[in-house]
Amino acid sequence: MNCRDLEETEIRLFQIRLPQTELLMQTVRLALNAMATRFELVMYGEDAVLLRAAGEEALSEIKRLDERLSFYNPNSEVSHINDNASKNPVPVTPDLYSLLKMASELSDKTDGAFDVTVGPLMRCWGFVHGSGAWPEESVRKKALQKTGMNQVQLDESECSVRFRQDGMAIDLGAIGKGYAIEEAATLLRECGVMSALLHGGTSTMVTIGSPSCGEGEWTIGVADPLDESHVLTSTSICDEALSVSAPHGKAFQKGNHMWGHVIDPRVGYPVQGAAVAAVVHSSATVCDAVSTALLAMNRTEMDHVAQKFDDMRILCAYPDGNELELVSNGFNSTDSTIPNDEKNG
Amino acid sequence: MTKKTVSRRAFLMGSAALSGAGLVRAANIKTRPWPGNRDEVHCGIIGYGPQGREITATLARVPGATVSAICDTYAPMLRRAQRDVPEATRHEDYREILDNPDIQAVIVATPTHLHRDIVLNALEAGKNVYCEAPMASSIDDAKAIARAARDVPEQIFQVGQIYRSNPQHRSVFQFMRSGAIGKPAMARGQWHAKESWRRASPNAERVRELNWRLDPELTTGLIGEAALLQMDVAYWVLGELPTRVQGFGQIMGWNDGREIADTIQTIFEFPSGLHLIFDATLVSSYEEAYEVYMGSESTIVFRDRGKAWMFKEVDSLMLGWEVYARKDRFYKETGIALLANATQLDAQNLDPTEDDPNVETPMWYAMQEFMDNHAFGPYPPAANWERGLEAAAVAITANQAIVEGTAKEIDPRLYTLD
Numbered sequence: 001m002n003c004r005d006l007e008e009t010e011i012r013l014f015q016i017r018l019p020q021t022e023l024l025m026q027t028v029r030l031a032l033n034a035m036a037t038r039f040e041l042v043m044y045g046e047d048a049v050l051l052r053a054a055g056e057e058a059l060s061e062i063k064r065l066d067e068r069l070s071f072y073n074p075n076s077e078v079s080h081i082n083d084n085a086s087k088n089p090v091p092v093t094p095d096l097y098s099l100l101k102m103a104s105e106l107s108d109k110t111d112g113a114f115d116v117t118v119g120p121l122m123r124c125w126g127f128v129h130g131s132g133a134w135p136e137e138s139v140r141k142k143a144l145q146k147t148g149m150n151q152v153q154l155d156e157s158e159c160s161v162r163f164r165q166d167g168m169a170i171d172l173g174a175i176g177k178g179y180a181i182e183e184a185a186t187l188l189r190e191c192g193v194m195s196a197l198l199h200g201g202t203s204t205m206v207t208i209g210s211p212s213c214g215e216g217e218w219t220i221g222v223a224d225p226l227d228e229s230h231v232l233t234s235t236s237i238c239d240e241a242l243s244v245s246a247p248h249g250k251a252f253q254k255g256n257h258m259w260g261h262v263i264d265p266r267v268g269y270p271v272q273g274a275a276v277a278a279v280v281h282s283s284a285t286v287c288d289a290v291s292t293a294l295l296a297m298n299r300t301e302m303d304h305v306a307q308k309f310d311d312m313r314i315l316c317a318y319p320d321g322n323e324l325e326l327v328s329n330g331f332n333s334t335d336s337t338i339p340n341d342e343k344n345g
Numbered sequence: 346m347t348k349k350t351v352s353r354r355a356f357l358m359g360s361a362a363l364s365g366a367g368l369v370r371a372a373n374i375k376t377r378p379w380p381g382n383r384d385e386v387h388c389g390i391i392g393y394g395p396q397g398r399e400i401t402a403t404l405a406r407v408p409g410a411t412v413s414a415i416c417d418t419y420a421p422m423l424r425r426a427q428r429d430v431p432e433a434t435r436h437e438d439y440r441e442i443l444d445n446p447d448i449q450a451v452i453v454a455t456p457t458h459l460h461r462d463i464v465l466n467a468l469e470a471g472k473n474v475y476c477e478a479p480m481a482s483s484i485d486d487a488k489a490i491a492r493a494a495r496d497v498p499e500q501i502f503q504v505g506q507i508y509r510s511n512p513q514h515r516s517v518f519q520f521m522r523s524g525a526i527g528k529p530a531m532a533r534g535q536w537h538a539k540e541s542w543r544r545a546s547p548n549a550e551r552v553r554e555l556n557w558r559l560d561p562e563l564t565t566g567l568i569g570e571a572a573l574l575q576m577d578v579a580y581w582v583l584g585e586l587p588t589r590v591q592g593f594g595q596i597m598g599w600n601d602g603r604e605i606a607d608t609i610q611t612i613f614e615f616p617s618g619l620h621l622i623f624d625a626t627l628v629s630s631y632e633e634a635y636e637v638y639m640g641s642e643s644t645i646v647f648r649d650r651g652k653a654w655m656f657k658e659v660d661s662l663m664l665g666w667e668v669y670a671r672k673d674r675f676y677k678e679t680g681i682a683l684l685a686n687a688t689q690l691d692a693q694n695l696d697p698t699e700d701d702p703n704v705e706t707p708m709w710y711a712m713q714e715f716m717d718n719h720a721f722g723p724y725p726p727a728a729n730w731e732r733g734l735e736a737a738a739v740a741i742t743a744n745q746a747i748v749e750g751t752a753k754e755i756d757p758r759l760y761t762l763d
């Protein structure tokens with residue numbers, strides 16, 4: 001495992017205001033390239049040596065999970081499922097089984113807007129190894145038929161996974177990062193870390209304790225999708241996770257319209273709902289999945305989903321002409337904005 | 346429960362057909378059911394740190410294995426075990442696992458210096474044992490374990506030198522031993538990472554226990570705890586054990602009060618005259634881990650836990666199959682990918698120029714061999730007590746050379762039992 005010292009903070013979907021370090025308080029920053037993104041970790045405490053040791057263990061867990069959960073690594077556990085589960089039940093590790101079960105429950109709670117069987121659709125829309133292309137209608141329909149968590153058989157007694165038809169594929173891209181961050185945060189807590197922030201690609205993050213072991217909360221700015229240098233709104237979190245999803249990271253143009261890489265698994269087309277969706281919840285895994293699902297939902301569906309989760313706060317930004325309409329459900333925007341010179345932490 | 350595996354016999358049949366790495370047919374791991382008249386092998390995991398967790402996760406996917414008990418002396422690890430494998434019993438004292446007659450096999454994944462007592466007690470209790478590598482951190486311990494394993498041939502004793510079980514390594518081993526690199530010139534290897542090697546805990550006593558790798562009295566240092574698996578491949582493919590080692594060690598990056606080197610260089614001398622240069626560091630991750638075997642006809646490079654490429658000399662003979670093999674560019678060099686199962690991929694209409702989607706991790710193959718041995722053995726595993734003793738003896742002596750900054754003869758008596 002190679003944890004690199006943090007040199008710069010990538011800013012994309014959210015921006016972070018890091019506190020001034022208290023006297024006698026040590027700051028340790030680490031980073032890791034995994035899951036096709038950059039994970040960054042900042043920790044505060046009295047003993048820098050122990051902080052770094054804890055951080056290395058946490059990032060090592062993310063790397064381990066990346067090797068097992070990757071859709072792109074042909075030797076990952078997920079690839080083994082995708083290659084074999086249409087022929088036989090595939091035994092999986094208990095933690096992956098639990099994650100798939102959780103993914104199934106989240107699919108139910110989001111009425112199918114979140115679905116890890118979106119792999120065939122991602123392939124047909126050219127987003128697996130490219131930036132996307134409009135598929136033939138027959139290909140799209142065939143991929144849609146091979147999508148749906150209801151076609152995945154999870155056998156708890158055997159701890160196995162089976163697809164009900166050939167050609168299905170699980171892609172944990174919309175939940176794996178959140179899961180990895182949540183697991184890493186658990187290790188950090190077990191190691192005694194009292195104050196930390198860990199994010200993956202500035203789209204999903206978790207916080208432990210208060211900034212710099214002091215009081216108060218972490219201030220996070222949700223980036224404006226129309227201008228990443230501009231903060232759409234800020235919020236404060238403490239011992240919680242935040243995930244921000246947007247379809248514009250990888251997209252292609254057809255006609256006058258941009259089509260992003262987030263596919264609505266219910267209809268088989270790139271999402272056309274919110275331009276940005278942000279979710280705050282105690283679980284980074286849930287945040288990651290729900291923020292993706294919200295991109296496929298309208299305002300009514302968003303309200304409906306929010307009621308199904310305890311303590312979830314949601315913010316969606318819907319395009320309205322040349323502006324964005326912000327719709328919030330419990331998302332406590334702070335008055336304080338992040339000055340430009342603090343955005344890079 | 347229906348599970349699928351390949352039998353030991355089928356694997357040996359596959360091995361017998363080896364005829365050159367590019368055309369080797371590997372075992373098909375998905376084609377044979379676990380014998381219906383056999384019960385699952387109930388395993389106990391002793392030590393639930395990162396390695397114990399990795400082994401547990403691997404066993405969940407290996408046909409015939411069930412993790413039924415987990416032991417760790419630290420409560421947070423047992424809570425993790427409860428979450429990961431809720432049906433397994435949890436224990437703070439490993440003797441409770443040894444006392445359980447339903448447990449046939451134990452996996453020892455504790456710190457190296459704790460292996461001796463656990464392995465000896467487990468063998469005495471009649472268990473089959475998989476012991477993580479290095480087998481021991483002192484010659485006395487290594488010999489005690491080897492002697493105990495030798496004396497119970499009806500029980501399985503396998504050491505975690507996992508590349509010995511890996512089909513990819515086995516195929517390249519055959520390839521190299523057939524003389525493909527020509528006259529060997531030299532070998533070189535490295536293990537590079539940027540990490541402190543420290544472990545953290547809110548409990549001060551636990552911190553001391555966790556950081557045994559940094560304790561000069563307990564550790565075999567980088568050469569034993571990080572490089573041993575790569576070094577083991579060297580002894581295997583070269584077919585000889587080193588007779589002398591020169592070592593150097595420095596603290597170049599982690600000036601945090603540690604006494605053991607975070608950067609080492611070693612030169613091993615072999616009876617044939619070949620020299621192997623190996624370095625390791627915790628300060629730089631550049632190029633991570635690899636081994637290179639250079640010869641008059643070609644050079645073979647291992648990296649990424651078993652992937653291998655051959656770089657031919659311009660005047661070397663054509664071997665035929667390489668025309669169709671995958672070529673990968675490495676700056677100005679072109680490497681010919683050595684795939685363990687190229688013909689099988691071709692037969693399955695899979696592209697032999699791509700990575701095989703059905704390849705498992707080296708750990709998986711090691712665990713599969715351990716489980717197969719329960720069904721069809723006992724027979725000496727590829728990484729048996731002899732291989733464990735040899736690797737431990739080299740690592741311990743090399744670490745002494747590094748600590749002292751000297752050259753040390755490796756007494757051949759270290760490699761054997763009296």
